[in-house]
Amino acid sequence: MNLRIASNKLVTVFLFSLFPLIVFSQTYRVSGTVKDTKFGEGIPFANVKVTDTAYGTVTDSKGNYVLYLPDGEYKISFSNIGYFSAEKLITVKGENIKLDVELERGGIYTEEIEVLGEDPAYDIIRKSIQYKKKFKADLVQFDYDAFAKYVIRSNIAGKDSLTERDKLPIFGILESETKGYFKSPDEEKQIVKSKKETANITRGFAIPFIVNFYDEKIEIGELKIPGPVSDNAFDNYEYKLKGYTSLDSLKIFKIQVINKSDITPQFRGMVYIIDSIYALKKVDLLTNDAGVLRGLDSIRFVQKFSEFKDKKEKNFWLPADIQIYADGAFAGILKIQAEVYTVVSDYNINEKFPTGIFDEFIVKVMPDAAEKDSLYWADKQAIRNSEEELRAYSKIRKDSKDKEKGIYLGINGTINIGKDIYSNFPEYYRFNKVEGHTLQFNLNYGKQLSRLKLFSKISYGFSDKKTKFNIGGRLDLLNDRSFSIEGNTFQKLMTLYKERSWLSWAQTAAECWLLKRDEYSYYYQTGFNINFKKSIIPQLSLGLEYGQIKSENAFTNTDFSLFNRGDKYTDTYPVNESFSSFLKSSIRIDLNKYRAIDWGDGEISRFPVTEFPVIDFEFSNSGKYLNSNFENKKYSATLRGENSFHPFINLRYKFGAFHYIGQVPLQELGFFDIESFSGGKALSFVTMNYSEFAGDKGYFVNIENDFGRFPFGNISFLKNISFAAFFNAGRLELSDGNKSLSPYKEIKSTEGFFTEAGISFGRIFELLKLSLGWRLNNYNEGNNFKVILSVDNF
Numbered sequence: 170m171n172l173r174i175a176s177n178k179l180v181t182v183f184l185f186s187l188f189p190l191i192v193f194s195q196t197y198r199v200s201g202t203v204k205d206t207k208f209g210e211g212i213p214f215a216n217v218k219v220t221d222t223a224y225g226t227v228t229d230s231k232g233n234y235v236l237y238l239p240d241g242e243y244k245i246s247f248s249n250i251g252y253f254s255a256e257k258l259i260t261v262k263g264e265n266i267k268l269d270v271e272l273e274r275g276g277i278y279t280e281e282i283e284v285l286g287e288d289p290a291y292d293i294i295r296k297s298i299q300y301k302k303k304f305k306a307d308l309v310q311f312d313y314d315a316f317a318k319y320v321i322r323s324n325i326a327g328k329d330s331l332t333e334r335d336k337l338p339i340f341g342i343l344e345s346e347t348k349g350y351f352k353s354p355d356e357e358k359q360i361v362k363s364k365k366e367t368a369n370i371t372r373g374f375a376i377p378f379i380v381n382f383y384d385e386k387i388e389i390g391e392l393k394i395p396g397p398v399s400d401n402a403f404d405n406y407e408y409k410l411k412g413y414t415s416l417d418s419l420k421i422f423k424i425q426v427i428n429k430s431d432i433t434p435q436f437r438g439m440v441y442i443i444d445s446i447y448a449l450k451k452v453d454l455l456t457n458d459a460g461v462l463r464g465l466d467s468i469r470f471v472q473k474f475s476e477f478k479d480k481k482e483k484n485f486w487l488p489a490d491i492q493i494y495a496d497g498a499f500a501g502i503l504k505i506q507a508e509v510y511t512v513v514s515d516y517n518i519n520e521k522f523p524t525g526i527f528d529e530f531i532v533k534v535m536p537d538a539a540e541k542d543s544l545y546w547a548d549k550q551a552i553r554n555s556e557e558e559l560r561a562y563s564k565i566r567k568d569s570k571d572k573e574k575g576i577y578l579g580i581n582g583t584i585n586i587g588k589d590i591y592s593n594f595p596e597y598y599r600f601n602k603v604e605g606h607t608l609q610f611n612l613n614y615g616k617q618l619s620r621l622k623l624f625s626k627i628s629y630g631f632s633d634k635k636t637k638f639n640i641g642g643r644l645d646l647l648n649d650r651s652f653s654i655e656g657n658t659f660q661k662l663m664t665l666y667k668e669r670s671w672l673s674w675a676q677t678a679a680e681c682w683l684l685k686r687d688e689y690s691y692y693y694q695t696g697f698n699i700n701f702k703k704s705i706i707p708q709l710s711l712g713l714e715y716g717q718i719k720s721e722n723a724f725t726n727t728d729f730s731l732f733n734r735g736d737k738y739t740d741t742y743p744v745n746e747s748f749s750s751f752l753k754s755s756i757r758i759d760l761n762k763y764r765a766i767d768w769g770d771g772e773i774s775r776f777p778v779t780e781f782p783v784i785d786f787e788f789s790n791s792g793k794y795l796n797s798n799f800e801n802k803k804y805s806a807t808l809r810g811e812n813s814f815h816p817f818i819n820l821r822y823k824f825g826a827f828h829y830i831g832q833v834p835l836q837e838l839g840f841f842d843i844e845s846f847s848g849g850k851a852l853s854f855v856t857m858n859y860s861e862f863a864g865d866k867g868y869f870v871n872i873e874n875d876f877g878r879f880p881f882g883n884i885s886f887l888k889n890i891s892f893a894a895f896f897n898a899g900r901l902e903l904s905d906g907n908k909s910l911s912p913y914k915e916i917k918s919t920e921g922f923f924t925e926a927g928i929s930f931g932r933i934f935e936l937l938k939l940s941l942g943w944r945l946n947n948y949n950e951g952n953n954f955k956v957i958l959s960v961d962n963f
Contacts, residue, residue, distance in 0.1 A: 196237040196238055196239050197237070197238060197239070197240075197261050197263070197264060197265050197266065198235055198236070198237060198265040198266070198548060199235070199236040199237075199238055199245070199259065199261065199265070199266045199268055200233070200234060200235040200236070200265070200266075200267060200268070201233070201234065201267055201268040201269040201270065202228075202231075202232045202233050202234075202269050202270075203215045203217070203228050203232045203234060203247050203249075203269075203270050203271075203272060204232060204269065204270070204271045204272070205252075205271070205272065205274070206271040206272060206273045206274070207273075207274060210232070211228065211231045211232020211233065212228060212232045212249055212252070212272060213228060213229065213230045213231065213232060214227045214228055214229075214230070214249075214471070214473070214490060214492065215227060215228045215232065215234075215247060215248065215249035215252075215272070216246075216247070216248045216249060216473065216475055216489060216490075217234045217236065217245065217246070217247055218245070218246045218248075218475065218514075219236065219238070219243055219244070219245060219246075220243075220244040220245070220246050220256065221244070222515075223477050223478075223514060223515045223516045223517070224236075224514050224515045225475065225489065225514045226316075226512050226514060226551050227473075227489065227490040227512050227552075229510070229552050229553065231555075233553060235550065235551060235553060237548070237549065238261050239261065240261050240262055240263060241260070241261055242258065242259070242260050242261075243258070243259050243260075243261065244256055244257070244258055245257045245258075245259060245268070247270045247272060248272075248416060248417070249272060249416075250414055250416055250421060250441060250450065250451055250473075251274060251275055251414045251415070251416075252272040252273060252274055252275050252416075253272060253273045253274075253275045253417055254272070254416070254417050255270050255271070255272055257270060275414070275415045275416070275417070288408060288409050288410055289410045290408035290409055290410040290422070290424045290425075291403070291408055293408075293410070293422050293424060293442055293447065294397075294398060294402060294403075294408050294424070294442075296447040297398045297442050297447045297448070297449065298398050298399075298400065298402065299447070300446065300447040300448055301383045301398050304383065304448070304485065304486070305353070305383065307483055307485070307519075308353065308485060308518070308519070309352070309353055309519050310350075310351060310352040310353060310518075310519060310520075310522065311350075311351055311487075311516050311517060311518045311519065311520075312348065312349060312350045312351070312516070312517050312520075312522065313348075313349050313351075313513050313514065313515060313516045313517070314346075314347070314348055314349075314513070314514055314515040315346075315347050315348075315349060315379070315511060315512060315513045315514070316344075316345070316346055316347075316511070316512045316550070316551035316552065317343075317344065317345055317347070317376070317378075317509065317510065317511045317512075318342070318343070318344045318508075318509070318510045318552050319342065319343040319344070319507065319508070319509050319510075320339060320341075320342050320507070320508040320509075320510075320558065321339070321340045321341040321342070321343075321505070321506075321507055322336060322337035322338060322339055322340055322505065322506035322507070322508070323337055323338070323340040323503065323504060323505050323506070324337050324338070324503070324504040325340065325503065325580060326338035326339060326340040327564070327568075329557060329560060329561070329564075331555075331556055331557035331560060332557060336506060337504060337505070337506050338561075339367075339557065339558065339561035339565075340369075340505075341366065341367045341369055341370050341565070342366060342367045342558055342561060342562065343364070343365075343366040343367075343370060343373050343374060344364065344365050344366070344546075344550070345361050345363065345364040345365075345374050345376065345538075346361075346362045346363040346364070346549065347359050347360060347361050347362060347376055348360040348362060349376075349379075349513075350522055350526050350527070352522070352527065356527050357531055358526055358527055358528075358530070358531060358532075358533070359376045359531065359532045359533070360533050360535065361374050361376065361532065361533070361534040361535060361538050361769070362535055362538060363535075363538050363539075363541045363545070363546075363549070364534065364538045364539055365539065365541070365546060367561065367562055367565040367566070368565050368566045368568075368569035368570070369565050369568070369569055371616075371617070371618055372618055372768065374532075374534060374538075376532055378491075378493065378509060378511065379488050379491060379511060379513060380470055380472065380488075380491060380493075381488060382396050382397060382398070382440075382449060382452050382454075382470075382472065383396065383398060383449065384396050384399070385399045385400060385401075386399070387436075389456070389460065389462065389468065390462050391813060392434045392460055392462065393434070394434040394435060394436060394456065394460050395435060395436075396436075397426050397436060397440050397452065397454065398440075398449070404429075405428070405429055405430070405433075405435050406426050406427060406428060406429060406435065406436075407426075407427040407429060408424055408425065408426060408427070409424065409425040409427065410422060410423070410424055410425075411423045411424065411425050411439070414441070416443075416450070419443055419444065419450075420443075420444035420445075421441050421442065421443055421444065421450055422441065422442045422443075422444060423439060423441055424439065424440050424441075424442060425438075425439055426438055426439065426440055426454065428457045430457075430459070430882075431457055431458060431459060431878070431882045431883050431888070432459055432816070432817075432877070432878040432879050432880070432881075432882030432883065433459055433816040433817075433877075433878070433882075434456065434457065434459045434460035434816055435456070435457050435459070435460060436454040436455065436456060436457070436460070437454065437455055437456075437457055438452070438453050438454035438455050438469075439451075439452070439453045439454070440452050440453075440454070441453075443486075446486075448474065448486035449474050449486060450473065450474055450486070451471075451472065451473045451474065452470060452471070452472050453469075453470075453471050454469070454470050455467060455468065455469045455470075456468045458878065458882060458888045458889070459816065459877065459878040459882055461497070463932070463935070464497050464498070464499050464505070464935060465495050465496065465497035465505075466496055466497045466498065467494075467495065467496060467497070468493065468494070468495045469493070469494040469495070470491065470492075470493055471491065471492040471493075471494075472488055472490070472491040472492075473488075473489050473490055473491075474486040474487060474488055474489060475487065475489035477516045477518060478518070479518035479519045479520070480518075480519070480520065481519075483518075485516075485518055487513075487516060487518075488513055489512070489513055489514065490510075490511060490512050490513065491509070491510075491511045491513075492508070492509065492510055492511075493507070493508070493509040494506075494507070494508055494509075495507040498935075499935050499936075500934050500935045500936045501934065501935075510552050512551045512552065529763070529764060529765045530764070530765045530766065530767045531764045531765070531766070532766045532767065533766075533767045533769070534766075534767060534768050534769030534770075535769055536769045536770070537769075538769055539769070572585065572587075572588075573587055573588045574587065575587070578594075579591070582594045582595045589614055589615055589616060589619065590612065590613070590614055591613055591616070592610070592611055592612050592613065593611055593613070593671065595671055595675065596609055596611055596626075596671045596674075597609060597610065597611075598678070599628075599674045599675065599677070599678050600677070600678035600681050600682065600729075601662075601674070601677050601678070601681065601687055601689070601691070602681065602687040602691075602725045602726070602727055602738040602739075602741075603630070603632070603633055603662060603691045603723045603724065603725060603726055603727075603741065604628075604630025604631070604632055604633050604635075604662060604726070604727075605630055605631050605632025605633070605726060605727035605729060606630075606631045606632070606729075607628055607629065607630045607631065608628060608629055609626060609627070609628035610626070610627055610628070611624070611625060611626040611627075612624075612625050613625070620644065620645045620646075620650070621642065621643075621644050621645075622642055622643045622644075623641075623642040624639070624640070624641055624642065624657075625638070625639070625640045625641075626638060626639045626640075630662075630726075632726035632727040632729075633723070633724075633726045635693075636660075637659075637660050637661045637662060638658075638659065638660055638661070639657060639658075639659040639660075639661055640657060640658055640659070641655070641656055641657020641658065641659075642655070642656065642657070643655040648771050648772060648773050649704075649765075649772075649773035649774070649775060650772075650773075651703060651704035652701075652702070652703045652704070653700075653701070653702045653703075654699070654700070654701055655699070655700045655702075656697065656698060656699035656700065657697065657698065658696070658697040659694065659695070659696065659697070660693070660694070660695040661693070661694055661695075662691055662692075662693060662723060663691065663692055663693070663694045663836070664689045664690070664691055665689070665690040665691065665692060665741075665742060665744070665835075665836060665860060666690075666838075666840040666859070666860050666863060667689060667859065670847065672847040672960065673845070673847040675847065676845075676846055676847040677689065681729070681730055681738075682730060682731050683730075683731060683732060684730070684732065684733060685730035685732065685733040685734070685736045685738065687738055687739070688739070688859050689859065690741045690742040690860060691723040691741050692720055692721065692722055692723050692741070692744045692836055693720070693721040693722075693723050694718055694719070694720055694721075695718070695719045695721075696716060696717045696718035696719055697716060697717060698714060698715065698716030698717075698718075699714065699715055699716070700712065700713070700714040701713045701714070702755075707759060707761070707763035707775050707777075708758065708759045708760065708761070708763075709756075709757070709758060709759070710755075710756070710757040710759070711754075711755070711756055711757075712753075712754065712755035712756075712757075713752075713753070713754050713755075714751075714752070714753040714754075714755075715751070715752055715753075716750070716751055716753075717748070717749070717750045717751075718748070718749045718750075718751075719747075719748050719749075720744055720745065720746060720747055720748075720749070720834065720836055721744075721746050722741070722743055722744055722746060723741050724740070724741060725738045725739070725740050725741060742835070742860070742912075742913040743835075743912040743913055744834065744835050744836040744912065744913075745799075745834035745835050745836065745910065745911070745912060747797075747798040747799060747834050748796070748797060748798050749791050749797045749798065749799065749834070749837070750791060750795035750796055750797045751789055751790065751791040751795065751797070752789070752790050752791075752795070753787060753788070753789040753790075754787070754788050754789075755785065755786065755787045755788075756785070756786045757783065757784070757785050757786075758783070758784040758786075759777070759781075759783045759784075760779075760781035760782065760783070760784075761777035761778070761779045761780070761781045761783075762777065762778050762779045763775045763776065763777055763778065764776060764778050780810065780811065780812045780813070781810065782808050782809060782810030782822075783808070783809055783810060784806065784807070784808045785805075785806065785807045785808075785809075786805070786806050787803070787804070787805045787806075788802070788803070788804055789802070789803040790802050790803075799831070799832040799833070799834055800831050800832060801829055801830060801831030801832055801833050801837075802829070802830045802831055803827065803828075803829045803830075803833075804827065804828045804829075804830075805825065805826070805827035805828075806825060806826055806827075807823065807824070807825035808823070808824045808825065809822065809823040809824075809852075810822060816877045816878070816879075817876045817877055817879050818874060818876075819874060819875040819876075819877060820872065820873070820874050821851065821852060821872075821873045821874075821875070822852070822870075822871065822872045822873070823852045823869070823870075823871040824869070824870050824871075825867075825868070825869050826867065826868045826869075827839050827866070827867050828865070828866050829865040829866065829907075830865075832906065832907065832910055833865050833907050833910070834910070835863075835910075835911045835912060835913055835916065838863040838864060838865055838903070838907070838911075838916075839863065839864055839865065839866075839867045839901065840860075840862070840863050840864075840901075841853075841854050841857060841862070841867070841869055841899050841901070842854065843855075843857050843858070843859060844940055844942075844957050844959055845859075845957065845959060846957070846958060846959050846960065847959070847960055850962070851873075851962040852871035852872075852873060852895075852897075853871070853897075854871075854897050854899065854923075854925065855895070855897070855925060855927055855940050855941075855942030855955055855957060856925045856927075856942040856943065856944045856952065856953065856954070856955045857923065857925070858949070858952060861917075861949070862901045862917060862918055862919050862923070863901060863903065863916055863917075863918070864901030864902050864903045864918045864919075865902070865903055865904055865907050866901070866902040866903075866904075867899065867900060867901045867902070868899065868900045868922075869897070869898065869899035869900075870896075870897065870898045870899070871895070871896075871897050872895065872896050872897075873893055873894070873895040873896075873929075874893060874894055874895075875891055875892075875893045875931075876891070876892045876893060876894070877891060877892075878891075879892060880892065889932050889935070890930050890931070890932055890933065891930070891931040891932045892928070892929075892930060892931075893928065893929045893930075893931060894926075894927070894928050894929075895926065895927055895928070895929065895940075895942075896924075896925070896926045897924070897925050897926075898922050898923065898924045898925075899919065899922065899923050900919050900921060900922045900923065901918045901919045901923075902918050902919075903916070903917070903918040919947055920946070920947055921946070921947075922946070923944075923946065923947045924944075924945040924946055924947075925942050925943060925944050925945055926942070926943055926945060927940060927941050927942035927943055928940075928941055929941070931961050932961060933961070935961075936960065936961060937958060937959070937960065937961055938958070938959050938960070938961040938962070939956070939957075939958050940955075940956070940957045940958075940959065941954075941955075941956050942954070942955050942957075
């Protein structure tokens, strides 16, 4: 079982595991430390189980454990691989109990075994695969309790004297207590009964990331990695018997798993298999370099299995606990570490579920889950907080309260004023050939999860001597935010045939200062618009927009540059000065299957769990009846999607067409997205120049395949580089009427279909992409081959 949260933009919510808990009217804490008899040290992650029940837990990294039991007599079993188990009889009678236990070491590992012919590990793995098939055939459904703790560490967090030398300071913590349901083959439901997190995590919870290594594929984000006992295991792995150990009378094989490839996602490490039964007892596996998510350097899984029975007394070895360790860095600057601890217990196997347990919600947070107080957590935590974690909770809570009352600088360059107001500092200055030096102040309300977002910008260009502004907002309505209203009023400088980000404007400023180059053409727009969008169902969304725009020419007004002072900036293209009033309607058809999260506070989030394409249709109408200077109708359709079929076949594609009928001003003609250092989009044309082509009718195809780690996965210093190939084709047509209407007479359309092909190298320093493109027709002397370094698309 593996809960697959497929909202890739998730940004970024932390979802992991649960906690074992038996719910009684009154329970008492049984706690203590499990130690090694010989050395007196705590045994980390040893199993602690109430005999003849499915209830248990594991010790933490220092050997401490805690159970919660009502009055009565119990036999508690303590066990760990390589030790003799111990059992203790206890009587719970109205008070907490302290119970420390020592375990004696058992079998000794044999680290090297002489092998002639086939390694014995292969026969053991074959028998384990057969056990898996019978095991999965008998396992129809089960429910369980779980507890999870997720500790996030980062170098951007403040240092703490309690932090271990090889670890980063704690950035955030999430803990949850959850009830889980699983039905073969892949139905899951998680009910979050209680949760807490550090104050800097706006919205999060921990649900089980319980990786079942009996599965054919282990899913980690979008990666699918063959399991060590999958049916095709021998196609992906080599095995070596490294020795033996024991758990009481059980002999356990220690087998090394060796990945055969470094360019396809695979595991490496150790698995521990029980003799005669051939069930997994423990795995300690790392992903190879191809099996780590972007921004991470390594992911390690340590999981143990315990024996549980159904009502027919059939035995099942199921996950009892798991630890996941990950670390990485982004661009070598932002360093992160993650530790995930999950304890699973109280399995009910092949028993009837509550009616209607499975629905569109795979996660349901109970309304009072976040309201449990410190006394509740002190009494119910399966894995107790360390002193470092307790201090982190307190410190982060204080820092967050201070930030809500003060002004502070965010790591992304935002100036934050309290909880909801912020200003983007990098946008305060820009330079271009029309405005010259420009100061631009902005003030915004509402961050990522706010239903109401307001934004405002006001700027002044010292060369064109004009004040510009853009004021607007967005309101998300209904519990799933499926209805939104957005509008703004503006007087601004527009770039012809180009949508610009602040980074693109910053690039223009740098090129003006250093190279005296500004390739763009500009014009002014004044007006307003209001937009309504409603998602009827996840697969169907409708939109309606009304707006008025007045367009005016802009001119080159400055000659400033630090260098190349003898050069001149190019003139801007003249546009059709006009007034346009328009109505636009849109339809989105999304063929994907969706699942949802009920956050317990009235909010609902939905995300796709399939990879079907999305289709967008738009129709816009502007005419004399709306007091427009020109009368036209615009139709467009776009299909886009992405599919992963193999580690080397990861397709992204976009197909589209548009047709504008009537009199279309120059500034409203259709164009294709082009790649640039700061302004490129995914699936853009690489060799096409800015404003080279425009039209009132167009068709386009953009296809890219990401080959993943091929062919660089075996080269250590290039192993993180991704390799892709692309093909783009597009045709733009311009009617004689609109060509005559254009005040810029050099405008042209393509000669038939413009086609290009090329390759790209991504994830350079995790940030950049290098694209090499070749024109296949519509040749332009000196521009038929182009190399572009750009910011990679995430």
